[in-house]
Amino acid sequence: MSTDQTLQIWLLTGLGMLLAAAIGFAGGVLYERTSLRRLARRTHRHATRLFSSLLGQLDLLTDVSQALAAASQLRLASRQIGELEACRTRLLKALTAILERQKNDGQTASHLALNPPSRNRKHRPTPIKWASVPDSGQDEFDERCEAIAKNVALLIESASAGEPRGGVLLVRVDRVQQLRKRFGPTAAAQFVRKVGELVAGAVRPGDFVGEYAEHTFVALFPGVDLCEGKQLADAIRRSIRQYHFHLNESGPEVLVTASLGYAQCLPEDQPDWVLNRAQHALSRSERRGRNQLHICDGTRLTHCPVT
DSSP states (O other): OOHHHHHHHHHHHHHHHHHHHHHHHHHHHHHHHHHHHHHHHHHHHHHHHHHHHHHHHHHHHHHHHHHHHHOTTOOOOHHHHHHHHHHHHHHHHHHHHHHHHHHHTOHHHHHHHHSOOGGGOOSOOOOOOOOOOOOSOGGGHHHHHHHHHHHHHHHHHTSOTTSOOOEEEEEEETTHHHHHHHHOHHHHHHHHHHHHHHHHHHSOTTOEEEEEETTEEEEEETTOOHHHHHHHHHHHHHHHHTOOEESSTTSOEEOOOEEEEEEEOOTTOOHHHHHHHHHHHHHHHHHHOTTOEEEEOSSOEEEEOOO
16 A cells, blocks of 8 residues: 555544544534523422422421420430431521522512512403313222313413413312211212312302312312412302301201312423422311411412411
């Protein structure tokens, strides 16, 4: 092989390597940009899920800590007390860091973005064509849950840019097992149906009301901000509290109450996220007592006393 041929081979090889390197560099830049976009979207979704999980775990830790504090037979060694104090310090430090970061990032601006003043709205939300929900029954439970999730997705998607996404309210009849033992399954079912009728009668035209689970109802409020959602939820609670339940026209009055949990929808919400927050608020209300209402704005739970 001559010297010229050798030089040509080396030159072609070098050009090929440079071309491959250029293609690889361009592909790497493009992948980095797209992967960063995906990472940003995932980070927001994961942060929302992590926060909901954090609230649930903190509630659980609170209940366990209160139970341990009330246990008279509990005796901790010095080493265990030191470990507990160290855990408390780490937890307080972590929670303080979260709160300070939110304040520094402009918590007030985020609150206004979530709850714009009503006077700035230009139009009412377009009526939603809700998906039909199967009648109550164990065999239709999965289909009913799927239909409810679809309607929650319609609720979130119905809002225009800058408009409130609406909210989800769960209403569960209190102590149904006691009603069944005292008055029988038929009478208890009658009380539950009446609560559902009261919920349906207290909402606005265009809102959705359906059965979510056993003796539990769901109401969907399109286009409401946090303040309006709270008012609607409280109106439903008031309609149940003020109603006089009877076994029959001449029978004595029966105490029938309900617990309520409301969750405001967020711009990047998924149906299961907002339903989980509403369920979390409902669980807190059930633990607090009868006719209780908790509101979740996406970051914290607020108890609404009976007025």
